[in-house]
Amino acid sequence: MILNTLTALEAGKLIKNREISVAEITKEALENIEKTDKNYKAFVAVCADEALKRAAEVQKGIDDGTYTSPLAGVPMAIKDNMCTKGILTTCASKILTGFKPFYNATAYSRLENAGAVLLGKLNMDEFAMGSTTETSFYGPTLNPWGENRVPGGSSGGSAVAVATEQAYYTLGSDTGGSIRQPCAFCGITGIKPTYGRVSRYGLIAYASSLDQIGPMGKNVSDIAEVLNIISGHDPKDSTSVNMAPLNISLNNDVKGKKIGIPSDWFGEGLESDVKARIMEAAKKLENMGAIIEEFQMPVIEYAIPAYYIIACAEASSNLSRFDGVKYGYCTPSFDDLTDLYCKSRSEGFGMEVKRRIMIGAFVLSSGYYDAYYKKALQVKAVIKQAFDKAFEKYDAILSPTAPTTALKLGENLSDPLKMYLGDIYTVSINLAGLPSMVVPCGFDSNGLPVGMQLTGKPFSENELMNIAYSFQQETDFHLKKPVIRREA
Amino acid sequence: MKITDEMTDYISELARLRLKDDEKEGVRSEMEKIINYMDTLNRLDTTGIEAMSHAFPVKNVFRKDEVHPSVNREEILANAPDKKDGAFKVPKTFD
Numbered sequence: 001m002i003l004n005t006l007t008a009l010e011a012g013k014l015i016k017n018r019e020i021s022v023a024e025i026t027k028e029a030l031e032n033i034e035k036t037d038k039n040y041k042a043f044v045a046v047c048a049d050e051a052l053k054r055a056a057e058v059q060k061g062i063d064d065g066t067y068t069s070p071l072a073g074v075p076m077a078i079k080d081n082m083c084t085k086g087i088l089t090t091c092a093s094k095i096l097t098g099f100k101p102f103y104n105a106t107a108y109s110r111l112e113n114a115g116a117v118l119l120g121k122l123n124m125d126e127f128a129m130g131s132t133t134e135t136s137f138y139g140p141t142l143n144p145w146g147e148n149r150v151p152g153g154s155s156g157g158s159a160v161a162v163a164t165e166q167a168y169y170t171l172g173s174d175t176g177g178s179i180r181q182p183c184a185f186c187g188i189t190g191i192k193p194t195y196g197r198v199s200r201y202g203l204i205a206y207a208s209s210l211d212q213i214g215p216m217g218k219n220v221s222d223i224a225e226v227l228n229i230i231s232g233h234d235p236k237d238s239t240s241v242n243m244a245p246l247n248i249s250l251n252n253d254v255k256g257k258k259i260g261i262p263s264d265w266f267g268e269g270l271e272s273d274v275k276a277r278i279m280e281a282a283k284k285l286e287n288m289g290a291i292i293e294e295f296q297m298p299v300i301e302y303a304i305p306a307y308y309i310i311a312c313a314e315a316s317s318n319l320s321r322f323d324g325v326k327y328g329y330c331t332p333s334f335d336d337l338t339d340l341y342c343k344s345r346s347e348g349f350g351m352e353v354k355r356r357i358m359i360g361a362f363v364l365s366s367g368y369y370d371a372y373y374k375k376a377l378q379v380k381a382v383i384k385q386a387f388d389k390a391f392e393k394y395d396a397i398l399s400p401t402a403p404t405t406a407l408k409l410g411e412n413l414s415d416p417l418k419m420y421l422g423d424i425y426t427v428s429i430n431l432a433g434l435p436s437m438v439v440p441c442g443f444d445s446n447g448l449p450v451g452m453q454l455t456g457k458p459f460s461e462n463e464l465m466n467i468a469y470s471f472q473q474e475t476d477f478h479l480k481k482p483v484i485r486r487e488a
Numbered sequence: 489m490k491i492t493d494e495m496t497d498y499i500s501e502l503a504r505l506r507l508k509d510d511e512k513e514g515v516r517s518e519m520e521k522i523i524n525y526m527d528t529l530n531r532l533d534t535t536g537i538e539a540m541s542h543a544f545p546v547k548n549v550f551r552k553d554e555v556h557p558s559v560n561r562e563e564i565l566a567n568a569p570d571k572k573d574g575a576f577k578v579p580k581t582f583d
Contacts, residue, residue, distance in 0.1 A: 102563040195543060209542060238549040239542075305526040316503060323504075325576050330569035337579050338504070346506045354505055355515060359522060361503040362495075375529050377539035382532065384543055417521055433543030458544065 008074050008168040008222040015073040022073035026055035029075040033166050035486040040142045042160040044080045045088050046120035058115045072115030077167040080121040083202040092136035093126045095348030096328040105202025107213045107230040114229045122157030126350045128206045135352045144482040149406040152182035159186035169217035175210045177426025183438040184401035184451025190216035194458045195433035196241035199234030207314035210430040220469040224248040248462045250469040255289035260394035262297035270403045273444035281441040281452045299386045302379050303428035309376035316360025380431045387432045391457040405448035435461045439468045440477040491520040
C-alpha cells in the first residue's frame with residue numbers, strides 16, 4: 001500500500017479506523033525518506049529509531065484512548081529551529097553543532113500530546129536568514145518541481161518534505177515570508193498565523209517581534225487541524241495571546257466576502273505569469289460569489305528597508321547568546337575570553353548571518369539609532385495603519401506571494417540585496433503581525449507553481465482559511481504533484 | 489552613506505565577529521549597498537508618528553511568586569563545550 005500520497009487527515013482516519021497501524025505508516029515514511037531524500041535534502045536529521053519507538057507508544061495511546069486527535073499517529077517533521085528534547089537542533093548552523101535541547105518547543109510538545117510521530121528535523125537557511133535555503137551549513141535543499149531550482153526559504157526543507165510526500169505535514173517559521181514563499185515555490189499550502197497565536201517558546205529566535213510558527217501541508221483542511229492543535233496561550237511565551245486554541249470550521253462559502261487587491265503591488269518586477277495566475281484566482285473567487293475590488297496600498301516600498309532594519313537589529317541582539325560557552329561550537333584554541341567569543345562566533349556563523357548581525361549592530365549603534373532603528377519603527381506604525389485602513393473595507397487581501405516562481409540555485413546568493421527585494425509582498429505582513437496564508441493557484445510557463453497570498457485582519461485565521469478552503473474545493477492546483485525521483 | 493574600513497572594524501568589534509582580511513572589503517561594500525537602500529526610508533515623512541515596537545499592545549506579564557523546581561543543572565551543562573564543578577568553564581577574565 002502506498003500511503004504517502006494521502007493527506008494528513010486521510011492518513012489519520014485510516015489509523016483511527018485500525019486499517020493501518022502507526023508502526024506501518026511510520027515505517028513506510030522512513031523507507032520513503034531513505035529512497036527520496038538523497039535527491040532533495042529536505043532533512044537535516046532523520047530520527048528513525050526514535051520514530052519507530054514513538055510509533056509503538058502512540059499506537060498504545062490511540063488504543064487506550066489517550067490520543068483522540070484526527071492527526072494522532074500521523075508522521076510529520078519540523079524545521080530545525082524548533083527545540084526537540086534530546087534530538088539534534090542546529091538551525092542549520094555550524095555554531096549549534098551537536099546541540100541537543102533539554103526541552104521541547106511548545107508547538108511541538110502540543111503536537112506530541114496529540115499523538116504526532118516526529119520523523120526528523122528539516123533544513124532551512126541558517127538561523128532562518130535567507131529566502132532560498134541555500135545559506136544552510138548543510139547545503140541547499142532542492143525543489144522537486146524543476147531541475148536545479150531552490151525551494152524558497154527559509155523553511156525550504158519544510159516545504160520540500162511535504163511536496164515530495166516525505167512527511168504528511170510540517171512546521172515552519174515565518175519572520176518575513178519564510179513559510180509563505182517556500183509554500184508558493186513548492187506548490188503547497190501554509191499559514192503564518194497572527195503574531196501571538198502560536199507560542200514561540202522553544203523557537204530559536206531570529207527576530208522576536210516578527211517570528212511566528214505555522215503549519216505547512218497538502219491542503220487547507222490539514223493545516224487547519226494542525227493549527228487547532230498548536231495554537232493557544234502559553235504562559236512560557238509572554239507575547240502569546242490569551243486566547244483559547246482555535247477550533248476552525250470550514251464551510252465552502254465565500255459569498256459576499258470582500259477581497260481587496262492592492263493594485264500597486266502588481267507593477268514593475270512582478271513576473272507576468274505570476275500576475276496572470278493571481279488575477280485568474282481573483283476571477284475564480286469572484287465567480288464563487290466573493291466581491292473583488294482593487295485598491296491602493298503605496299507604503300509597501302518602505303516595508304523591505306524597515307523590515308531588514310528591525311529584523312537585523314533584533315537578530316544582532318538575539319544571536320549574542322551564541323558565544324562558544326553554553327552550547328554548540330567552540331573554537332579549539334583561544335587566548336582569553338574575548339578571543340573565545342570572537343573566534344567561536346566567526347568560525348561558527350555563516351556569511352549571511354554575520355552580515356545581518358553586523359547590519360543590526362550598526363543600526364543600533366550610537367549615532368545611528370534614531371536615523372535607522374527608530375525610523376523603521378515609525379515606518380512600521382505607518383504600514384500597520386495602512387493595513388488597518390484596508391481592513392475597514394475588506395475581509396481579506398489577495399496578492400502575489402513573491403514576484404517570481406522558484407529561482408535557479410545560486411541566482412540570488414551572490415547578491416544579498418537582490419534576495420531581500422524578493423521579499424516585497426511578505427515582509428509588510430510580519431511588521432503588521434497579520435495572519436497570512438498561501439494557496440497554490442497555478443503554474444508558470446516552465447511548469448513551476450504559483451501561490452497566491454491571502455492576508456487577513458488580526459486573529460481572522462478561520463475566515464481566511466475558509467476563503468482558501470473554498471478556493472480548493474473549486475480548483476485542483478493543490479492536487480498536482482511533481483515527478484518525484486526515488487531510488488529503487 | 490559611506491561605510492569606511494574603520495566603521496566595519498568597529499561594528500565587527502561590537503558584534504564580537506572577526507572578519508578575515510579577504511572578507512572585509514566584501515562585507516564593507518555589501519553593507520554600504522544595503523544601508524544606502526535603507527536610506528530610502530527618508531523619503532517617507534514620519535514627523536509626529538510614534539515608533540511602534542509591537543503591532544499589538546503588549547503588557548508586562550506577571551506570575552505569582554511561587555517556587556517551582558528549576559531545570560536540572562546536569563541537563564543544562566550537558567551541551568557545554570567545557571565545564572567544571574557544575575559550572576560553565578571559561579578562560580580567566582581578570583587577574
